[in-house]
Amino acid sequence: MTNIILCGGSGTRLWPISRTLMPKQFVKLFSHNKKIKSLFQLTVQRNSKICDSQFIVSNTEQYFLALDQLEELSKTNNKYLLEPIGRNTAPAIALACMQLDKDEIVLVTPSDHLIKNEIEYEKVLLKAKELAEDNNLVTFGITPTFPETGFGYIESQNEFDVKAFHEKPDLNTATSYLKAGNYYWNSGMFMFKAGVFLNELKKYSPNIYETSLNALNNANKENDLTRIKHTDMINIPEDSIDYAVMEKSSIVKVIPSNINWSDVGSFDALYEELPWSETESCSEAKVKDENNNTLNENHISIDSKNNLIYGNDRIIATVDVEDLIVIDTGDALLVSKKGSSQKVKKVVEKLKQQNSQLHNIHLTGHRPWGTYTVLEDKSGYKIKRIEVKPGKRLSLQKHFHRNEHWIVVSGTATVTVGDKKQYIRPNESTYIKMGELHRLENEGKIPVVLIEAQVGEYTGEDDIVRVDDDFRM
Structure with missing residues (x-):
């Protein structure tokens, strides 16, 4: 079957x-x-x-x-x-x-x-x-x-x-x-x-x-x-x-x-299921706190009841609130009444109308070679944390609107710029000028982690010209 x-x-x-x-x-x-x-x-x-x-x-x-x-x-x-x-x-x-x-x-x-x-x-x-x-x-x-x-x-x-x-x-x-x-x-x-x-x-x-x-x-x-x-x-x-x-x-x-x-099709449905755990014997446990809030280590509750609280990074404090949905993902905050969460899709429609990318991608983006996390994104510059899996490499590419600085935090990065290939180790850095053909690769056995600082008039993800790509992205 x-x-x-x-x-x-x-x-x-x-x-x-x-x-x-x-x-x-x-x-x-x-x-x-x-x-x-x-x-x-x-x-x-x-x-x-x-x-x-x-x-x-x-x-x-x-x-x-x-x-x-x-x-x-x-x-x-x-x-x-x-x-x-x-x-x-x-x-x-x-x-x-x-x-x-x-x-x-x-x-x-x-x-x-x-x-x-x-x-x-x-x-x-x-x-x-x-x-x-x-x-x-x-x-x-x-x-x-x-x-x-x-x-x-x-x-x-x-x-x-x-x-x-x-x-x-x-x-x-x-x-x-x-x-x-x-x-x-x-x-x-x-x-x-x-x-x-x-x-x-x-x-x-x-x-x-x-x-x-x-x-x-x-x-x-x-x-x-x-x-x-x-x-x-x-x-x-x-x-x-x-x-x-x-x-x-x-x-x-x-x-x-x-x-x-x-079908876990709404936050009201998700509230009924979180937190949920299963064992090999197929027994299950659904546990809320004493006031029927979903369990969350980052939640400080003062006389708050029956709330869905989701967030992994920041402390979320609630005082005297009931029947709310509070969702914090770092780049967006949703607050809704329970029973109204079917309307969340209307928020997504408005984001699309505003040409926002918040409906499309998280701060951390997943790619076949690894992940990148946007640490800061301001006019004229963007800072990312990039992690490349062992044996993987990014596309051979160039950018028309930004320069890039790479600082390796862990692992050894293989960096190709033009016809020059070099190995960048922890606490070492390299610089890629606007328009230069370049590629980042991990030939080692452990993940490569680096900080990328982009500087330029435009730092959008679509400012990439791919010349060669292992994954045909």
Whole structure:
């Protein structure tokens, strides 16, 4: 069985924790065996108990995040599909299934869901596998615990048969669904044979099938990595698997799933889950302080109750406040009433209108070669901390609007400027003039850490001309 993991989406309702270049599925929030892990990592660990391999569907930026986090888990049996632009779930799943044997059973899951009852989850997967082996398209319906208006619903009949799919309801309708007892939240998880799904896609959405097949035939393929070309991807109609196939097919089954599931889709949902930890025995612990605030070492609470407090760097003090969401990420501060956190995506829309980069990237940016952290950014200069992984190097590049000073803090940096190559050791420095071709490399066994001071009239990240790049960024 192959786990197709969908990594698209930027999680705008969890801004400023979640950003375009570090979406919520890769943010490390949850404890597992005393290590803080991301939702993506928990997804891989959970599903690898029944799946033999992972097929990651993402864009280029998320691909490198997935690579790093899979390496931490020592997961090596992976395939990757890189989409230059998202076209929703139907094309993503089709492009992956087209690269698998037609009889391969696939478990399709988002990368950003939390499932806490893993014992029941494994039972649900095994039942789904039985139905999938019998050439059904299986979806997972989450047993609802309250009248949620933010999810679609699946109406069942005769235990596993699907009677109808329903759009997000109003509160009265959601309440009637809950009372009826045969309505389930649509989880966005599926199981089927690759060939069975493709046959149904060809039958009900032939245009998606044909354009996806054409895109795959024209794709660049490197071992277990497939890169779809932008011109081909844009020609694929944008549609979800629900609209394209599931709501039209006559071979759909639903598995009722009481698995303690959350899509962690808002800060109100996150408040219910933090802090959360899991052990190998699948026991869990959710702990708040004596006033029902989330636990945070940086939080000083004076008569404050029922608050979500998130921040890792600065002290956050609250006095006589209740039912608030306070999120501090160093470069942005969000304060919201609980119950209103769905409106956070409106903040992201305003940031985009203002041409701000705060919706896009954190102070620390993750790259395939390592990370950089902006320490200060003022008119005329910018200061960064750069860390390069052993054996990695940045692109051969030049800048038109800035000079750069590099001071090595630890490790030995290999620096190429023009046709000159030199080794810069701790407490040594080098200088790159505006317009000079240069490259930073780590040929050693430990990370290279350096401080970069940029001086110039413009210090934006787009002032880079890449001549040669190992990662094709």
